Amino acid sequence: MDRKKQNCPYCQESIYANAIVCRYCSRDLPPNIPHLEYQSSTPWLPLLLTSALLIGATAIFSSSRMRDRLGLPHRKTRS
Numbered sequence: 001m002d003r004k005k006q007n008c009p010y011c012q013e014s015i016y017a018n019a020i021v022c023r024y025c026s027r028d029l030p031p032n033i034p035h036l037e038y039q040s041s042t043p044w045l046p047l048l049l050t051s052a053l054l055i056g057a058t059a060i061f062s063s064s065r066m067r068d069r070l071g072l073p074h075r076k077t078r079s
């Protein structure tokens with residue numbers, strides 16, 4: 001859990017960095033997370049990475065399943 005503190009831009013009281021409402025002046029706080037700013041500046045990059053990962057995972061998964069079907073059956077478990 002991130003427990004970093006920041007100052008409220010309205011009343012300058014010390015509040016948690018991931019707070020969405022100031023507990024002193026009850027104002028809505030602007031999203032102040034650097035990760036979100038990075039994502040919004042390059043929205044295509046995480047999307048591309050996610051789709052590439054998905055395609056890769058699907059390919060690996062389907063190929064391993066194919067190998068499982070064509071290869072040795074694993075269900076011969078005699079006790």
Ligand SMILES: [Zn+2]
Nearest residue numbers: 008011022025
């Ligand atoms: Zn405040």
